[in-house]
Amino acid sequence: MSPSPNDQALVAIPEPTLKRLPYYYKSIQGQREAGREFVSCTTLAEALGLNPIQVRKDLQATGAVGRPKVGYHVSTTLDAIEECMGYHNTKDIFLVGAGHLGQALLAYPGFSEFGFNLVAAFDVDPTKMETEFAGKPILDASRLSDLVRRMHVQIAILAVPATAAQAVTDTLVRAGIRAIWNFTPTRLAVPKGVLVQDENLLASLSVLSKQLESSRAKSHKESIHGEPEEL
Amino acid sequence: MSPSPNDQALVAIPEPTLKRLPYYYKSIQGQREAGREFVSCTTLAEALGLNPIQVRKDLQATGAVGRPKVGYHVSTTLDAIEECMGYHNTKDIFLVGAGHLGQALLAYPGFSEFGFNLVAAFDVDPTKMETEFAGKPILDASRLSDLVRRMHVQIAILAVPATAAQAVTDTLVRAGIRAIWNFTPTRLAVPKGVLVQDENLLASLSVLSKQLESSRAKSHKESIHGEPEEL
DNA sequence: GTTGAGTCGATAAGTTTTTATCGATATGGA
DNA sequence: TCCATATCGATAAAAACTTATCGACTCAAC
Numbered sequence: 001m002s003p004s005p006n007d008q009a010l011v012a013i014p015e016p017t018l019k020r021l022p023y024y025y026k027s028i029q030g031q032r033e034a035g036r037e038f039v040s041c042t043t044l045a046e047a048l049g050l051n052p053i054q055v056r057k058d059l060q061a062t063g064a065v066g067r068p069k070v071g072y073h074v075s076t077t078l079d080a081i082e083e084c085m086g087y088h089n090t091k092d093i094f095l096v097g098a099g100h101l102g103q104a105l106l107a108y109p110g111f112s113e114f115g116f117n118l119v120a121a122f123d124v125d126p127t128k129m130e131t132e133f134a135g136k137p138i139l140d141a142s143r144l145s146d147l148v149r150r151m152h153v154q155i156a157i158l159a160v161p162a163t164a165a166q167a168v169t170d171t172l173v174r175a176g177i178r179a180i181w182n183f184t185p186t187r188l189a190v191p192k193g194v195l196v197q198d199e200n201l202l203a204s205l206s207v208l209s210k211q212l213e214s215s216r217a218k219s220h221k222e223s224i225h226g227e228p229e230e231l
Numbered sequence: 232m233s234p235s236p237n238d239q240a241l242v243a244i245p246e247p248t249l250k251r252l253p254y255y256y257k258s259i260q261g262q263r264e265a266g267r268e269f270v271s272c273t274t275l276a277e278a279l280g281l282n283p284i285q286v287r288k289d290l291q292a293t294g295a296v297g298r299p300k301v302g303y304h305v306s307t308t309l310d311a312i313e314e315c316m317g318y319h320n321t322k323d324i325f326l327v328g329a330g331h332l333g334q335a336l337l338a339y340p341g342f343s344e345f346g347f348n349l350v351a352a353f354d355v356d357p358t359k360m361e362t363e364f365a366g367k368p369i370l371d372a373s374r375l376s377d378l379v380r381r382m383h384v385q386i387a388i389l390a391v392p393a394t395a396a397q398a399v400t401d402t403l404v405r406a407g408i409r410a411i412w413n414f415t416p417t418r419l420a421v422p423k424g425v426l427v428q429d430e431n432l433l434a435s436l437s438v439l440s441k442q443l444e445s446s447r448a449k450s451h452k453e454s455i456h457g458e459p460e461e462l
Numbered sequence: 463g464t465t466g467a468g469t470c471g472a473t474a475a476g477t478t479t480t481t482a483t484c485g486a487t488a489t490g491g492a
Numbered sequence: 493t494c495c496a497t498a499t500c501g502a503t504a505a506a507a508a509c510t511t512a513t514c515g516a517c518t519c520a521a522c
Contacts (some may be wrong), residue, residue: 003422005240011478012445013441013445014508014509015240015442016508016509016510017429017509018437018438018441018442019435019438021414021434021436021437022431022433022437023416023418023431026416026417040468040469040470041469041470042468042469047418049280049417049419049420050418051510051511051514052469053511054509054510054511056469056470056471057509057510060470060471060472062380065470065471066469066470066471067469067470067517067518067519067520068468068469068470068516068517068519069467069468069469069470069519069520070470070518070519071468071469071470072467072470084441085437085440085441086440086441086444087437091440099335100334100335100339101335101339103335104330104331104332104334104335104384105381105432107331108331108332108432109418110433111436111465113433113439114436114437116436116440117457129445130507139510142460143246154443155439155440155443178443178447179440179442179443181435181436181439183256184501185253185254185341185515186257187254187278187279187280187281193444193446193450195439195442195443197435197436197438197439197442198452199430199432199435200250200253200254200361201336201339201430202248202253202341202342202344202345202426203250203252203253203254204412204430205342205345205412205428206252206253206316206318206410207246207249207250207348207428208248208386208426208428209245209316209317209322209346209408209410210244210249210315210316210317211249211348211384211410211426211427212385212386212409212410213317214243214244215424215426216409224259226403228354245478245479247478247479247480258516271498271500272499273499282480282481283499284480284482285479285480285481287501288479288480288481288501291500291501291502296500296501297490297499297500297501298487298488298489298499298500299486299487299488299498299499299500299501300487300488300489300490300498300499300500301488301489301498301499301500302495302498302499302500303500307521316479423517429509462488463522464496464521465520465521466519466520466521466522467518467519467520467521467522468517468518468519468520469516469517469518469519470515470516470517470518471514471515471516471517471518472513472514472515473512473513473514473515473516474511474512474513474514475510475511475512475513475521476508476509476510476511476512477508477509478507478508478509478510478511479506479507479508479509480505480507480508481504481505481506481507481513482503482505482506483502483503483504484501484502484503484504485500485501485502485503485504486500486501486502487498487499487500487501488497488498488499488500489496489497489498489499490495490496490497490498491494491495491496491497492493492494492495492496
């Protein structure tokens with residue numbers, strides 16, 4: 001099949017790039033507020049501690065175009081990122097599990113900036129039900145399925161105990177959810193077509209700690225062998 | 232430099248592998264509790280929705296050895312992962328920023344399982360200072376630097392507002408911190424030798440939402456062009 | 463003008479990570 | 493005992509991602 005001209009949006013952007021785009025967005029916003037009209041890869045890379053070439057490739061993926069010797073037009077590029085990431089069209093989200101983590105997410109003010117609307121939370125705890133937190137209603141989990149269906153909510157945040165993770169997932173999937181942001185340490189089984197983004201906090205911390213250990217061992221070894229550390 | 236025989240621990244394990252190890256650990260633990268003595272890559276992969284070959288490679292990286300036709304010995308393999316990830320030796324951690332997210336982390340009970348000890352939190356809010364949350368003390372942020380130094384704490388969790396992120400980081404670095412688990416949407420500038428693990432929640436959510444959009448566009452296109460979806 | 467330096471865009475090389483292939487080994491049943 | 497099968501380990505191929513190279517373009521200074 002030969003790709004048609006407007007296939008750009010369908011050419012999948014690499015996930016590492018997608019993860020960096022919000023950083024570019026924020027940084028360029030800062031430049032705009034500072035009154036700058038253009039920004040170069042070099043500048044961006046410097047500010048974010050990244051490789052300039054990588055920045056250029058990432059921006060290319062959004063469709064943004066730059067001018068030699070000048071850089072990227074701030075507003076145009078912001079638009080390109082917004083368009084690419086879909087910050088414009090609002091997406092409703094349900095939160096399942098209103099424990100400590102869930103409440104932290106409920107209180108988080110930044111969702112709207114990226115086009116998200118955290119509509120409501122669901123929990124099985126009777127003392128929490130039909131209350132509000134940070135202006136968002138906490139509803140009875142038994143209503144979850146029905147409301148997902150009726151409101152056509154596509155994205156859910158899973159912040160329940162690990163033991164309930166798969167069961168809740170099954171409910172969500174049956175109700176027609178399309179994407180799950182998974183804060184439990186469980187790997188969820190979902191049918192093809194349902195997306196899962198894992199946010200395993202303990203795993204991340206473990207990685208950090210392991211890398212710390214390795215770097216220590218390495219520098220120790222280097223000092224023994226008399227090899228200088230890189231600059 | 233020719234690698235010496237016991238360099239295995241120094242051969243860096245790929246980060247993607249490190250991120251998967253906690254899942255293997257948890258899954259194998261489950262197998263142990265179910266009374267099984269051996270577990271195969273195939274089984275593990277099935278349970279976690281991964282590629283069996285990948286599982287085998289990952290386990291190899293930990294030093295675990297399996298037996299053909301039998302699989303990996305559950306207890307031995309768990310030990311290998313524990314040893315590899317350093318779950319045994321306890322690591323003290325400071326939390327900086329006791330807002331909603333910080334409190335959620337304070338209340339999180341799972342740290343100790345992986346060898347972490349969240350010692351204390353720090354905040355600038357006078358109403359929070361010298362109080363406790365989930366049994367952990369919340370201290371005056373002005374004492375942070377001194378305590379990092381005196382207690383030789385190497386890992387810090389950064390859960391402060393974005394505006395304060397770099398300043399707090401600088402303080403931590405000067406006090407001798409070695410690794411930062413960064414929950415702010417800021418990319419931190421740190422000197423070489425200091426590790427940063429970014430946990431940009433909005434970025435993750437954005438990625439999920441973008442992928443959702445793409446997959447929708449793709450399946451729509453497929454249906455137009457009459458191409459069958461894969462099974 | 464002309465020159466020089468900074469930057470983009472495209473292509474290519476390099477690295478890392480994932481997936482595949484294949485022989486070797488252990489188990490259980492004929 | 494011998495064979496079929498499941499699984500490991502090692503090596504190789506493929507894919508994804510990052511980094512490098514180079515020509516072209518634009519602005520600014522001379």
